[in-house]
Amino acid sequence: MNPSKKITIFEIVLIAVLSVVIGIAFWGWTYVYEQFKPFLKPFGFKYLLAGFWLLSGALLPFIIRKPGVAVISETISGLVEGFITRWGLLAGVWGFVQGLGCELVFLIYGYKKWNLPQLILASIVSAIASFLLDYFYEPYYDLALKFNLFQLISFIISSILFTGLLSYFLGNALAKTGVLNQFAIVKDKMEKN
Numbered sequence: 021m022n023p024s025k026k027i028t029i030f031e032i033v034l035i036a037v038l039s040v041v042i043g044i045a046f047w048g049w050t051y052v053y054e055q056f057k058p059f060l061k062p063f064g065f066k067y068l069l070a071g072f073w074l075l076s077g078a079l080l081p082f083i084i085r086k087p088g089v090a091v092i093s094e095t096i097s098g099l100v101e102g103f104i105t106r107w108g109l110l111a112g113v114w115g116f117v118q119g120l121g122c123e124l125v126f127l128i129y130g131y132k133k134w135n136l137p138q139l140i141l142a143s144i145v146s147a148i149a150s151f152l153l154d155y156f157y158e159p160y161y162d163l164a165l166k167f168n169l170f171q172l173i174s175f176i177i178s179s180i181l182f183t184g185l186l187s188y189f190l191g192n193a194l195a196k197t198g199v200l201n202q203f204a205i206v207k208d209k210m211e212k213n
Contacts, residue, residue, distance in 0.1 A: 030202055031084050038083075039093045042076040043100025049073065050105050064170030067151070071178030073101075074146045076115070077122035078139050078187040083194070085131055085204035087123075090142075094119030117153050121146030134208065136188045143183035147175045 027035075053069045060066045077094035098115020102108050125142035151172050155161060160168050195205045 025086065027084070027086055027089070031086070031089075034084065034203065035080055035089060035093050036096070038080055039076055039096035040100050042079070042093075043097035044104070045075075046073055046097055046101035046111075047104045050101070060174075064167045065174045067147075067171050067175035068178050069182075070150075070175055071143065071147065071180070071182035072186075073098075073114075074118050074122070074143055074150065074179050074183040075186060077119040077146055078142050078183050079191055081122065081126055081142075082134060082139060082187050082191045083200060083203050083205045085134060085208070087127070087131055090122035090126060091116060091119035094122065094146075114150060114153060118146045118150045121149035134205075136184070139188050140180050140184035143179040143187070144176050146183065147179035148172070151175050 049069075049072045053066075056069055057066050060068055074094070076097035077090040080093035081089040095112055095115040098118070099109070099112040101115075102111030105111065107114075122142040122145065125138065125145050129138060155168070160171070191200075191205055194200050195209070200206050
């Protein structure tokens, strides 16, 4: 695959549709998060459910495999969620930062290596980028180091489960249905066979 190819109209449509769908799923996930947050937050574990909000930045690039997809899709999903939750446009800022975290990993691999370890690494870097933004926005720097380490570790664990693993299995499951036959996730596998 040549990563310098421009994003096609079919890829733009897929990015738009799936990013909006995932943004709505982010909104739904907010209710799950809010139910468990009071029990997890005092121990520094509220991020155990936050990894799902990074999904768009890993899943869409895994399917399309071109530069910029992580940032675009995660930002769109964040903005959609922001319009229907209390977070507003700030959700787009977090989406942009989370997408940049994933994008950095895909860039390092030259947009050529697409496997589970790479998706897990992208999810971890995305979680760290998002946590750093939280660290200064919230401000977590006023909290104890141990508490912040618990928060960061729980976010990394959550990102591995809800972003890395979920992106890999969901992307491959969608590819098996045939709906992604014109996208790189399927074309790359066909070229290898």
